[in-house]
Amino acid sequence: MPELPDVEIFRRIIDDTSLNRTIERCRVLDAGILESVSKTKIQSELKGNAFEETARYGKYALARLKKGEWMTLHFGMTGFVTFVQAEDGMPKHVRLLIDFDGENHLAYDCTRKLGKIGWTKDIDTFVKKKKLGVDALDVTYDAFQKMLAENRSGVKSFLMKQNTLCGIGNVYSDEVCFQARIHPQKETNGLDKKESRKLYESMKSVLETAIERRADPEKMPEKFLISHRKEDADCPGCNGKVHRIKISGRSAYYCPACQKS
DNA sequence: CGTGGCTCCTGGCGGC
């Protein structure tokens, strides 16, 4: 699930449920998901502390503690956070559980353990260490155009490369290409002014729309490709069929009729 | 600098 829109929703979940609550305990149920922080350290830092603020950068959610630093959350392919109250059921693959008072919890669940929870003193340090590019929702058109010109990759690969532009993954890169009606393998430095502009506008509107719809694939507009990600599915833009190809090892879906190369 | 392959993990699905 977790690309920029999904992570933004997770950030809001933390924001809406977990700020300014005293943390009674942090339970690390699988230390394998920890990165740049030990089990003892995260447990002692969180105990008696409280989250005061959240942020998102690319596909990372961050939560700042009252006393001190930031906890960083990455979700891999299968991670999510959810606020769990006494009467709710616990999700199936909780790897880290934060206990507040009154049987309220913030649970980090990650089936495939490809996500990571870490620690940083501030966001700038974190962004530098991870070599992240500019967030896809913050990039200006001028900067975006410059990146397109300086790159020699296909459009989809460009959109997914986190150290240039960050936040977009496999699904939304397909969606952006589709909305812009640009072939995913078209070279970025071969785009004309009009195409660059359209790609930029499509990127912004796809991400904003997805956030408005709470990143729920079932609530996306009918003209979105997202629910047609299947070989030979009907194209939501014409009467053609969706194709699947491999681009850098990942499945890419597009409509050859709408997105000419 | 760019792409392709392999790796870390677990689980769902379709085919036999």
Added chain:
DNA sequence: TGCCGCCAGGAGCCAC
């Protein structure tokens, strides 16, 4: 029902 291979919305590493 069981087993097998393939696939899955991420990303780091290495070879070419």
